[in-house]
Amino acid sequence: MIKIGLLGCGNVGHIIARHAEGFRISAVFDMIPDRAQELAAISHATPYSDFDEFLRADVDLIVEAASVAAVWLYGEAILRAGKDLVVLSGGALADDEFKSRLVETARAAGRKIRVPSGAVTGLDNLKIGQISPLGTLLLRTTKSPGSLGLQPTERMEIFKGAASDCIKQYPKNINVAVALGLAAGKEADVELWVDPDVERNIHEIFAEGEFGDIYIRVRNVPSPENLSTSYMAALSILTLLKNLDNPLVVGT
Structure with a gap:
């Protein structure tokens, strides 16, 4: 064992x-x-x-x-x-x-x-990007404002850019984007949104290449003992x- x-x-x-x-x-x-x-x-x-x-x-x-x-x-x-x-x-x-x-x-x-795949799915198939490069790899993450210490009254985008730039501003919200990039062999672009109407973290993955295109949406349930940790x-x-x-x- x-x-x-x-x-x-x-x-x-x-x-x-x-x-x-x-x-x-x-x-x-x-x-x-x-x-x-x-x-x-x-x-x-x-x-x-x-x-x-x-x-x-x-x-x-x-x-x-x-x-x-x-x-x-x-x-x-x-x-x-x-x-x-x-x-x-x-x-x-x-x-x-x-x-x-x-x-x-x-x-x-x-x-x-x-x-590990962490809070998303689909890393296995994204590895095809190491053989046939992807034209698009985008992660759109939506969180509740409170998880980021914000208090907007409507859905708003707070970051848009490369994963390597996102980590400088939001270092606790980049693990998924880095995992995607490691799998695909291409740095992910990131959109980070806050929405007062969501209760779960939502990750949307958009990938496109010679193989076709992929769209994945994951709504994560937080760990019961720590709401900042994804149970997945x-x-x-x-x-x-x-x-x-x-x-x-x-x-x-």
Whole structure:
């Protein structure tokens, strides 16, 4: 059975612990020791508050469920320690220099970096853009104003441009766009809207190329324990982990 380490013991970490199947959580790390202790008790894992000790734990891969900053701070060290890395905070890879360095570190160490589909679907088919380049790749995200600290009375667009520019203004709202770009081999354009009439985050994906065109619309249910986290994003990690050992691979 695959043994994993959890980097980050917040809401997503708890969802993974409650639904662990086909893998075992052996080690957990958090900058706040009490959070690591709490999740360790639930998952029967060893808690760590010292990152270097966490790296020496007997695990096959480490799942980042913390933040973009955590990927920047710990990602390379994890790979150099001989662990595969699952990155939930894909926005960290919007920095091309860091992404290249992380990939080269993984290649040199013979390890893998895995990015789950997160809060959207369709990443598998968008990979055709790596073979037949896409002419259009657009992500239109609509959120409730309160989630961004705004109070408009009607639907309004607050950003339009490239994903690499969006992350400078809205760093917590770019993980999906970066994942799309990584899959398709093309930076996504982003439209970010707020609408006082919506209760769920809505992601609309528009892609067009020689193959034809794609339109995908996802309305995400938030995690019950943390309304700022997509439940689907947490489930996508569980799906990835459950199928790591499966000899039958579905999708590209």
